[in-house]
Amino acid sequence: MMINFILNGQKVVSTAKANERLLDILRTEFACTGVKCGCKEGECGACSVIIDGKLVNSCMVAMGYVESCTVMTIEGYRKTERFAVLDTSYASVSAVQCGFCTPGMVLASECILAKNPNPTEAEIREGISGNLCRCTGYNAIVQAISIAAKEGKGLW
Amino acid sequence: MVNGYQATSLKEALKILAKESVTPYSGGTDLMIDPEEHATFLFLARISEMKNIIEDTEYLRIGAACTFTEIIENELVPEILKEAAAQIAAPAIRNLATIGGNICNGSAKGDSALILFATDAKLRLVSSRGERVLPIAEFYLGRKKTALKSDELLVEILIDRINLSNYYYKKVGARDALAISRVSFAAILNVADGKIVNCMTAFGAVSDIIIRRPDIDAMLVGKTTKEAKVVKKEYIAAYDQAIIPIKGRISAEYRKAVCMNLLRDFLESNGI
Amino acid sequence: MENISGSIKKKDHEAKINGSALYVDDHLMDGMLYGRMLHSAKAKARITKIILPELPEGYLIVDKNDVTGVNRVAIIIHDTPVYAEDTVEYVGEPILMVVGPDDQVVETILHKIVVVYEEKIPVLDMLTSDTVFFDYNYTKGDMDKALAEADRVFIETFQTGYQEQAYLETQGLIAYPQDGRMTVRGSMQCPYYVHSAVANAIGCEGKDVQIIQDVTGGGFGGKEAFPSILACQVAVAAKKANKPVKVIFDRREDMEFTSKRHPSLSTYKVAIKNGEITGMDIDVLFNSGAYTTLSAVVLQRGLICANGVYRIDNLRVGGRAVKTNTVPCGAYRGFGAPQTFFAVEMIMDHIAKEMGLDSLELKEKYMVKQGDSTSTSGKYHFHVPLPEMIQRIDELTDYRAKRKQYQQQIGRYRKGIGLSMFFHGCGFTGSGERDIIKAVAKIRKNPDNTVEILASNADIGQGLKTTFCKIVADTLGISYDRVYIDNPDTDRVPDSGPTVASRSLMTVGGLLQRAAEKLKKEWQEGKEQVIEEHFVEPDFVIPFNLKDFSGDAYPTYSWSVNAIEVEVDTLTATTKILGAWGIFDVGVPIDMNIVMGQMEGGFLQGIGYASMEQMDYNAKGIIRNNSFSDYIIPTAVDVPNLVAEIMNNPYTHGPYGAKGAGELPLVGAAPAYVEAMENALGANLNKVPFTPEDVMKILQGVNT
Incomplete structure (x- = not known):
């Protein structure tokens, strides 16, 4: 029996076993290498994806769990208008350094804004608190999300 | 599905569970830290x-x-x-x-x-x-x-469905997010007609099992705040005996001290 | 603000934010095999036997017998084995690699291998070490006289712990043989370091080795020397298999078995006469771990700044980096300086308290100014902006008033504020740049009038691609879009040196600026032109002599003052950081956003070092804090109020006035934090990290 789900807007079927990690399958079977592996323990957020509108660590998800779900990775999200706003805002404050946390951080940003289009700084920080970044000290990322909230009026 | 079962009703899940050797999988966040290679999961999220x-x-x-x-x-x-x-x-x-x-x-x-x-x-x-x-x-x-x-x-x-609004809760972790509890403490104390009607405390992350001692908490029940103050010393001493932190990466002494501090603060915040 | 400081979209932004940037683990090659290392389980042992399971077809074991060159990794001293020989010297030492087409099968084979050890008693504590790897001593003035004439001598020992770089991308490389050559690509800071190491290990000429840096997910020093070790192992495997081999460390493997910041013990004896500090006698001990790797140079830097930013006429500094049966330590942002700056800042604070002075008052009295002599009898050639930094910190934080106000506190929550002042010597210590590295950088103008930068320095997130291109574009007066730089490939770029020591922008950026100036003069439309520049030491530098540590250890210094304000919860002994302020002088910022990102990120790493990042080995020499749940680094909510400000202090000999930036912000966070804790707790403290357990002991009046 195969596992059916929607990946970045496309119906897909995976031959993976139900106990395999979504992270590994996304990277190998579906070539979504924008999903990064930082720890495989749910502690860093580099592998964040959005399942049914909610941010999750894909290393903590067994393939069987995603049956009939909608999964969005950076590969799908980057085609959206909302991404374009975040892209610009991240660039404007140079919030990307080594880049390894960035795809996960961008998806976390999306989930913050989707829930609350006008978040406070504290809410932004809370929203990315599961996404470790060792380079930036987080200030630029927080600023970028706050700029996106202002610039992306109506999109969220 | 290889290595997995999807259950959409409780009945179906229980049937699989009775017959097969499966691991119930709810959110997966503990199971997936170090998953067994041959584990067969029973997915519960759709029940x-x-x-x-x-x-x-x-x-x-x-x-x-x-x-x-x-x-x-x-x-x-x-x-x-x-x-x-x-x-x-x-x-x-x-x-x-x-x-x-x-x-x-x-x-x-x-x-x-x-x-x-x-x-x-x-x-x-x-x-x-x-x-x-x-x-x-x-x-x-x-x-x-x-x-x-x-x-x-x-x-x-x-x-x-009792009144849980007068509570005391403190989680002590290593940082403000993504933290595993080093010590945690929760308590509820309700007063009616000037008397303590219930006092419920629990200490987490100090022992193999969360510490909950209704027998000790009973010392305060039925008493006024003033009367409770009289037995406070005895009450604290009882917990001092009851809480024996197991050894871990964080010292037992530290965790014990935090437990006792929080217990005292809980009492003080209720005027005891 | 200078024009060049205006920010621009980073060259690497697009590919990284949209997820298309390929890091080493994102590369697949035809026929590629996966390798996993068998690490020693013992801290010190003789390997008596290795029992291997039967291997499925296509799987192989790679070990010391497969090393076709020298079974040593060429770092500074060639003592690190590529694969262990008869003995193992620390838990984690690589014994062999299992290689094969399926990663999970490789893992299964790995678990079936049995190593029989004859265990020996390991030396874990650096105080009991019987092997001194490096021993340096230098003096200035007459310390014996200062001690003999002193009417008071302060003696105190300070301790600092491990710090793990915790870059988000773990170590990883791919090696593949091709046309009689060996290529190694992946996550690294220093392609030419890897280049020499691989040639030495597989026993071939340099021309037969190619090293390519892939997009690298952070380094912070952790990818300075370690990739040389891993590259030798992977290249040997690829040579034996005659196929591409990929090795990606998992997080626990990376945290436990790769290099980290040296733990230290520094003892300060400070002579006081008539209320004046007359001399400092300093003894520094660094735990090197089992092999020397970069300990020599880390120790040198630590010793050179052991007297901090203070003018101390009589100075005796001695330091040893000793061997223990623990993981080899190595480079980490700050490179020996955070350890001794912590010690000197704390002892100044403690002396001040004893003398009834405010710590800042005492520090201000002794802090150096332009023209003063350095610890090594070199010279602070340029303006020292500490006074205006202190003033600015006071404006931002009301430091002086708060410091007094917090001295007497009762109640559950107690606040404290602390301040540190420090520098970071820019570039390599001593004459390394002139005598060893001899950097060469090139720019090539293409017929289409685009310009490519050819240098071996790696953008590991710090923005080097962007700043290099800005310098060249601005100097040439052409648009930023017409200048580009690829990840370094040793087949294509000259050796402009490693990406370390806060040198890349100042030193190599300077070469690029000169090359661009020359190209501008010689510019010919539509023609290919190549300009090459070689490092020349600035004239003003007093040559450094490593034998007696004399002369200018650094051409110039980056400066900073930090203040941190805390609130301690006396019930839980946990600490909230109310604010962290840093004023930084890194010369002229070549892109303000990038510099701010470096300052904020480095400062937060320093606060982690001071407060929560704790790592230690147990009685068997095993590091147990080997995961992100056990080795805690700051999240976005831990220091919400972190403020960095730049003070523009142009360096006449740096490109556009820039000097070293990357390391500075980490160096002084620890003393500022611990001073704040002292202010809150009313006690003298002497260690980092200073954890809640330490706080609890102070609150309970337990002597530590």
Whole structure:
């Protein structure tokens, strides 16, 4: 029996076993290498994806769990208008350094804004608190999300 | 599905559980840290009987497969549980992790389990043979050992509909997010007609099992605040004996000191 | 603000934010095999036997017998084995690699291998070490006289712990043989370091080795020397298999078995006469771990700044880096300086308290100014902006008033504020740049009038691609879009040196600026032109002599003052950081956003070092804090109020006035934090990290 789900807007079927990690399958079977592996323990957020509108660590998800779900990775999200706003805002404050946390951080940003289009700084920080970044000290990322909230009026 | 079963109803899940050698998979956030290579999972996330949060005359009933995000966002859930749930890990984990998983994991560090100890919650365990309701204190048998039978599922958590608004809660972690409890403490104290009608305390992450000692707390029940002050010393001494932190990476001395400090602060904040 | 400081979209932004940037683990090659290392389980042992399971077809074991060159990794001293020989010297030492087409099968084979050890008693504590790897001593003035004439001598020992770089991308490389050559690509800071190491290990000429840096997910020093070790192992495997081999460390493997910041013990004896500090006698001990790797140079830097930013006329500094049976330590942002700056800042604070002075008052009295002599009798050639930094910190934080106000506190929550002042010597210590590295950088103008930068420095997130291109574009007066730089490939770029020591922008950026100036003069439309520049030491530098540590250890210094304000919860002994302020002088910022990102990120790493990042080995020499749940680094909510400000202090000999930036912000966070804790707790403290457990002991009056 195969596992059916929607990946970045496309119906897909995976031959993976139900106990395999979504992270590994996304990277190998579906070539979504924008999903990064930082720890495989749910502690860093580099592998964040959005399942049914909610941010999750894909290393903590067994393939069987995603049956009939909608999964969005950076590969799908980057085609959206909302991404374009975040892209610009991240660039404007140079919030990307080594880049390894960035795809996960961008998806976390999306989930913050989707829930609350006008978040406070504290809410932004809370929203990315599961996404470790060792380079930036987080200030630029927080600023970028706050700029996106202002610039992306109506999109969220 | 290889190495997995999808259940869409409780009945179906229990049938599979009775027949096959499977690991119930709720949110997966504990199981996937170090998954067994050949594990066969029974996925529970689609079982609607395990996803409800409802009130009846006696209890608030929380489906075991409710995620912490769902618990935080539900208006029926008491503040003490929401506060504890909101301090678990980070949003992405709270979107997956479930209250049932936090309990069945059997760890004394479980942040929601602590609240359920402090509120003397009960667990509804169901198998294809029937069902039973167990006080949470009886569910925990030892470190990572629970009373759950291999054909049973934890379906609901039942919290008595008593007043839980006057609570005290503190989680002590290493940082403000993504933190595992080093010590946690929860307590509820209600006063009616000038007398303490209930006092419920629980200490997490210090021992193999969350420490809940109604026998000690009973010292304060039925007393006025003034009378409680008289037995305060004795009460604290009893907990000083009862709390024996197990050795860990964080010293037993530190954890003991924090427990006692929080216990005293809880009493003081209630005028005792 | 200078024009060049205006920010621009980073060259690497697009590919990284949209997820298309390929890091080493994102590369697949035809026929590629996966390798996993068998690490020693013992801290010190002789390997008596290795029992291997039967291997499925296509799987192989790679070990010391497969090393076709020298079984040593060429770092500074060639003592690190590529694969262990008869003995193992620390838990984690690589013994062999299992290689094969399926990663999970490789893992299964790995678990079936049995190593029989004859265990020996390991030396874990650096105080009991019987092997001194490096021993340096230098003096200035007459310390014996200062001690003999002193009417008071302060003696105190300070301790600092491990710090793990915790870059988000773990170590990883791919090696593949091709046309009789060996290529190694992946996550690294220093392609030419890897280049020499691989040639030495597989026993071939340099021309037969190619090293390519892939997009690298952070380094912070952790990818300075370690990739040389891993590259030798992977290249040997690829040579034996005659196929591409990929090795990606998992997080626990990376945290436990790769290099980290040296733990230290520094003892300060400070002579006081008539209320004046007359001399400092300093003894520094660094735990090197089992092999020397970069300990020599880390220790040198630590010793050179052991007297901090203070003018101390009589100075005796001695230091040893000793061997223990623990993981080899190595480079980490700050490179020996955070350890001794912590010690000197704390002892100044403690002396001040004893003398009834405010710590800042005492520090201000002794802090150096332009023209003063350095610890090594070199010279601070340029303006020292500490006074205006202190003033600015005071404006931002009301430091002086708060410091007094917090001295007497009761109640559950107690606040404290602390301040540190420090520098970071820019570039390599001593004459390394002139005598060893001899950097060469090139720019090539293409017929289409685009310009490519050819240098071996790696953009590991710090923005080097962007700043290099800005310098060249601005100097040439052409648009930024017409200048580009690829990840370094040793087949294409000259050796402009490693990406370390806060040198890349100042030193190599300077070469690029000169090359661009020359190209501008010689510019010919539509023609290919190549300009090459070689490092020349600035004239003003007093040559450094390593024998007696004399002369200018650094051409110039980056400066900073930090203040941190805390609130301690006396019930839980946990600490909330109310604010962290840093004023930084890194010369002229070549892109303000990038510099701010470096300052904020480095400062937060320093606060982690001071407060929560704790790592230690147990009685068997095993590091147990080997995961992100056990080795805690700051999240976005831990220090919400972190403020960095730049003070523009142009360096006449740096490109556009720039000097070293990357390391500075980490160096002084620890003393500022611990001073704040002292202010809150009313006690003298002497260690980092200073954890809640330490706080509890102070609150309970337990002597530590």
